[in-house]
Amino acid sequence: MTDKEIFLDWLKDKTIPIDELNLELIQKDDFKFENDEMSASDKTFIQPQQLDSAFQLIQRALTTASAS
Amino acid sequence: MKNIDEIASFVGELENKYDIKSRKTEIDTILQRFKELNQKEINLDLEFRSDASTIIAYFYFYLLEQKTKPVLTGLANNYKIAACTELTINYVQPVIGAKNTGKSIRQINAELSVFTALAIIGGWHDLDFYLNSGISSLNEAIDTFLSDRIEIFSYLNTQESFPIMLNSQTWSLFYLIYQYYRSIPMMR
Numbered sequence: 197m198t199d200k201e202i203f204l205d206w207l208k209d210k211t212i213p214i215d216e217l218n219l220e221l222i223q224k225d226d227f228k229f230e231n232d233e234m235s236a237s238d239k240t241f242i243q244p245q246q247l248d249s250a251f252q253l254i255q256r257a258l259t260t261a262s263a264s
Numbered sequence: 265m266k267n268i269d270e271i272a273s274f275v276g277e278l279e280n281k282y283d284i285k286s287r288k289t290e291i292d293t294i295l296q297r298f299k300e301l302n303q304k305e306i307n308l309d310l311e312f313r314s315d316a317s318t319i320i321a322y323f324y325f326y327l328l329e330q331k332t333k334p335v336l337t338g339l340a341n342n343y344k345i346a347a348c349t350e351l352t353i354n355y356v357q358p359v360i361g362a363k364n365t366g367k368s369i370r371q372i373n374a375e376l377s378v379f380t381a382l383a384i385i386g387g388w389h390d391l392d393f394y395l396n397s398g399i400s401s402l403n404e405a406i407d408t409f410l411s412d413r414i415e416i417f418s419y420l421n422t423q424e425s426f427p428i429m430l431n432s433q434t435w436s437l438f439y440l441i442y443q444y445y446r447s448i449p450m451m452r
Contacts (some may be wrong), residue, residue, distance in 0.1 A: 199288065200275055202315050203322035208268060242290055243387040244297070250382035251301040254375055254410055261411035 278325050288321035294383070295358060298376055310372065311361030324352045330429050342388035343439070347431035350381040354417050355426075374417035379408060385435060402445045409438065 197205070278284065295312055302308040313319075328348050332340055340348070354377040362372055 199284070199318045199322065200272070200279065202318050204268070204272055204275060206315070206319050207271070207323075209324075241448075242294055242383055244293075246383040246386035247294065247297045248301065250379050250386060251298070251305070253382065253406070254379055255305065256415070257407040257410035258375075258414070260404070260407040 267343060267349040273323065275326070276390050278322070278329060281329075282325045284321050284325055287324065288317045289319045291317040294375075294380055298379060301371040308365050308367075308372075310359055312358050313356075313360050315443055316356065316358035320349075320352055320356050320358060323356060324349055327426060327428065328353055331426050335429065341432075343436040344428065344432040346381040349384060350377045350417075351426055351428060351431060353377040353380055354436050368418065371414065371418045374420075377417050378413050381435060382410075385439060387397045399445055402442070406442070434435070 295316060299310045299312070302310055328340060328345075332344055332348060336344075357369070357373045359372045359376060362369060363424055365372075378390060
């Protein structure tokens with residue numbers, strides 16, 4: 197299966213998003229992005245060190261919460 | 265319900281408009297690192313659905329187009345990107361198995377959702393991320409915010425609701441308060 201077919205196969209059981217689906221892509225002039233703005237800028241979507249920091253932060257938060 | 269052929273055509277247009285393949289690779293990186301960190305740091309073995317990154321990448325752009333773009337006047341900023349990704353992951357529930365833990369699968373997926381949003385915002389602002397703000401009261405507030413958020417996401421029914429804009433505003437406020445605290449010398 198292609199990625200598109202995998203997605204469509206998964207989506208077909210998800211009634212709520214499909215019911216609400218507007219099949220018109222947004223074509224306003226404002227939206228001149230090729231992707232989303234992460235890709236349109238020099239920023240990368242994700243940076244490895246941020247993943248590690250985010251994980252540590254969440255573990256600290258969960259530990260603090262369970263202790264209180 | 266819409267005809268599946270119409271939806272397939274729409275998804276084809278999404279493929280032309282967005283670089284879904286690159287996003288899939290990025291999602292793979294996030295999932296893999298989350299798995300490694302859980303293994304390494306808390307000895308938690310996770311199992312993901314095999315098609316997780318494909319579905320998350322496609323559904324992200326699907327939601328972005330459906331739920332966010334119609335009410336925007338410009339580009340999606342990093343908070344909306346983080347919020348949309350967070351809700352997408354929570355909807356997809358990519359983690360399907362976990363060994364050596366008393367946590368529920370829903371909680372682990374909630375942790376993955378919040379983890380991803382945090383990392384996106386951290387990456388955008390080049391922060392070494394809130395880990396130690398230097399202000400103990402702010403550290404405590406961040407911990408409370410995150411643990412509460414994970415609890416909410418453990419129960420949030422994204423089958424019925426995709427509050428992307430409100431979610432985005434929450435992350436925006438989170439970052440704003442963080443920066444405000446950090447800017448006041450007497451707080452440090």
